[in-house]
Amino acid sequence: MIQSWHRLLTLIKLAGKIHGRKRLQKLVYILQSLGYAFPEEFSYYLYGPYSPELQFEVKAMVDKGLIQENRDGDIYSYSLTENGEEVLNLLNSQQQPYSWENLPEALVKEVVEQDSQFLELVSTIMYLQNMGYENTEVIDKAKALKPHLCRYMDEALAWVTALRQRNYYTLPPISSPPSP
Secondary structure, X not given: OHHHHHHHHHHHHHHOOEEOHHHHHHHHHHHHHOOOOOOOOXXXXXXXXXXXXXXXXXXXXXXXXXXXXXXXXXXXXXXEOHHHHHHHHHHHHOOOOOXXXXXXXXXXXXXXOOOHHHHHHHHHHHHHHHOOOOHHHHHHXXXXXXXXXXXXXXXXXXXXXXHHHOOOOOOOOOOOOOOO
């Protein structure tokens, strides 16, 4: 749990503020798909990949005062509290075996700034790819699942390809124990 919270605190700090639960879910899934060791399991739901475990962790962190959750109408936003900053600094100073200092801020900002519907399609494409679907199958299945988002298809496919081609991955997988 500490490693997961460390990752989430770092992610929210790098993002500054995350507007929307859906955006937070998609951000974590996209980063996970690019090789960053977020441990949450995702399943496919109405808006694409979703992790009830992630939602539970965020709620627990809000309840503990580490994350500030604000609601404006139907939109929730998340940012670190002063207490969350202190805990993050403590975790960073202890040099956890899975340090998150290498998570690229530019990547986090790039993803978080995208339209939430675009991220819904991007994460769906990545989910289908991760499930083993091939090129034309991904397109056909994504169009069937997200007909209302087809206007983003070419841009989303190009962006997924570009993201996967960048060499962002710098962290060991979560299942690798630290060396004795």
